[in-house]
Amino acid sequence: MYNTYLLTEEQQKLQRWAYELAQAEFQASAERWEREGTFPWEHVATLAEQGLLGFTLPRAFGGLERSRLEAVLVLEQLARVCLTTAEIAHICMNGPSYAISRLGSQALQARYLPEVVAGKCLIGIAITEDEAGSSLGEMSTRAHVQATSVVINGRKCFTTIGDVGGTFEVVVRFGGEGTRGLGAVLVDADTPGFVVERVYEKIGGNGIHEAALRFEHCEVPCEQVLIEGDPATSNGFKLVMRAYNALRLGIAANSLGVAQAALDQLLPHLLQRRQFGAPLAAAQGLRWRVARLVLALEQARLLTYRAALLSDDYGFPPAYETALAKLAATEVALQAADEAIQVLGWRGITKDYPAERRYREIRGWTIAGGTSEMLLESLARQVFRRYEQSAGHAPQAE
Ligand SMILES: Cc1cc2nc3c(=O)[nH]c(=O)nc-3n(C[C@H](O)[C@H](O)[C@H](O)COP(=O)(O)OP(=O)(O)OC[C@H]3O[C@@H](n4cnc5c(N)ncnc54)[C@H](O)[C@@H]3O)c2cc1C
Missing domain, CATH: 2.40.110.10 (Butyryl-CoA Dehydrogenase, subunit A, domain 2)
Known part of the structure; x- marks a missing residue:
């Protein structure tokens, strides 16, 4: 397999490590948190032990200071296995703790960041x-x-x-x-x-x-x-929203993992399940739906990785590229979760398979972190503004 996302050897190793960790530590109870409605404090402890709560936070306060792209790669693999656990890591890597590390005084950083890294304060x-x-x-x-x-x-x-x-x-x-x-x-x-x-x-x-x-x-x-x-x-508000882009991008990363998990489930089922004397995978109507899904997932992944490679003066990902990534990734996750149910037939809506849980878990994410409609509005605003600023030349993303 060639290196389709141009990731370094180290980044690919990190992806594999995160996936294996998630399978070993989080897979077995992924369904339990949902069923019992309990917060997975055990997983918080494991995430802390593995350095994942302080993954993007400064070394001076116990973090690993890893890049945003690396954080995206890790979250994607965690969410592929257990979205609940990925969400906790995401809140610490991209949420207010990250904002404190970029905007907070030394005193605020010293007070809060070591506690976040240790899993003592979310x-x-x-x-x-x-x-x-x-x-x-x-x-x-x-x-x-x-x-x-x-x-x-x-x-x-x-x-x-x-x-x-x-x-x-x-x-x-x-x-x-x-x-x-x-x-x-x-x-x-x-x-x-x-x-x-x-x-x-x-x-x-x-x-x-x-x-x-x-x-x-x-x-x-x-x-x-x-x-x-x-x-x-509105300067304060603008800064709040700039910091918020880190959270938005984390939602995109988690959504990629959910979409991939749906595909991981849907493909073997299409190959194994036979109807009309042939595997479902032989039906063009279904094959093309899979191809469309993969297209949407690849687009979302490329947009998310691109946004993760960019940052503003404060170290937050930029609004335009992040909005594109969040829109694409949350929408493909929802679509993939829905398709997985459809191709499983009646099985898809039973609790025997994780398809229905995945759908329920991801349903809120086109609403959270700025709804799809608000992101479309913000993108449209930026596109028209750039067009007007360029005096009629084709709008550019830069
Ligand atoms: C899973 C989840 C987690 C969340 N976590 C947090 C959190 O930690 N902290 C926090 O503060 N909030 C959180 N939220 C809340 C979230 O930020 C809000 O739900 C979101 O900002 C939208 O607000 P609303 O739900 O009140 O919808 P409304 O603003 O009432 O909008 C309702 C619908 O109308 C659409 N709409 C509104 N205005 C327009 C318009 N002008 N044009 C077109 N469409 C429009 C919206 O897109 C939406 O679909 C969370 C939400 C979810 C689902």
């Missing part, structure tokens, strides 16, 4: 509110800045790891209107006034819960401000 991100989903300018959770502290009041909904996270990057309004004045503050879950209001029941992905969080006069020292909001500008 840091979630709380942005969404009931009235502010896609439209973040309508956010109403407020930060009131005092002499030495910041007081937070408001409510967030559907925060991943909301019930088990040790700390949250809470996106808040420091003043202003619309996206002006938005910024982010780190709030520990043991801060007085931090309340886990409820945990949502959902279609799938039940090993990891989303929760509604309430902040009742939650007071934290000013040093906990990660991104200051300026009521006169």
Whole structure:
């Protein structure tokens, strides 16, 4: 087999290592977290032992400081075996802990990063509110800045790891209107006034819960401000969103793994199952669907690897390339999970096969991290802006 993605020997070795690790350590219980709805703390410990929670974090704080492409390669292989476990690694590699490593003070880095690396503190991100989903300018959770502290009041909904996270990057309004004045503050879950209001029941992905969080006069020292909001500008919001691109790209990586897992299951079934005296794989209608799926997966993978190779001044992947990758990867994952059910026939919707679980687990990911519609809107905006800036010449990605 030739080296189709032009990966180095070391990167290919890393891929194999991650896949073998996932098979040895995470495969056996991949179904259990979903069935029991319990958080896999055992896997957090294994991820920490293997250096995967601090994979992208600075060496100075115990991390491995590996590249974003390497993180993508690892997540893809973990998600191919157990999406729940991959999601935990992803939150630590790409979420608020990574944002702290790029934007936080030395004191914040020293306080939080070693805890994340050791698996003692998972840091979630709380942005969404009931009235502010896609439209973040309508956010109403407020930060009131005092002499030495910041007081937070408001409510967030559907925060991943909301019930088990040790700390949250809470996106808040420091003043202003619309996206002006938005910024982010780190709030520990043991801060007085931090309340886990409820945990949502959902279609799938039940090993990891989303929760509604309430902040009742939650007071934290000013040093906990990660991104200051300026009521006169949208600069804070822009920085929050730049950091968020790392999370978006991680979702793309996990989605590639899910799409590959669906193919891994679908291909042998098409070869083995016989109907009308021939394997299903002989039916052109099914063969071409597989070919279309592979085309979409290859496109998504190339887009994701490309975005992982690029970064802005802060070390976050760029918005345009990340939006393309996230759109393509989440959509092919959903399509592949659905196709796997279809070609399995009645088996696909039973609990005897992982196809139905995979579909339920991935269903939310075209919504999470910026919906497909919002990503299309952001891409369209950038395409038209670039076209206008280039005075009518063909739009360029750069
Ligand atoms: C699995 C999962 C995990 C999540 N984890 C987190 C988390 O950790 N932290 C967090 O803060 N949030 C989290 N979210 C919430 C997520 O960020 C929001 O669901 C998302 O931003 C969309 O907001 P909404 O669901 O309120 O949809 P709405 O904004 O109400 O939109 C509803 C639908 O309308 C579409 N729509 C809206 N406006 C337009 C328009 N102008 N044009 C075309 N279509 C439009 C949307 O794309 C969507 O399909 C998570 C969501 C999921 C599914």
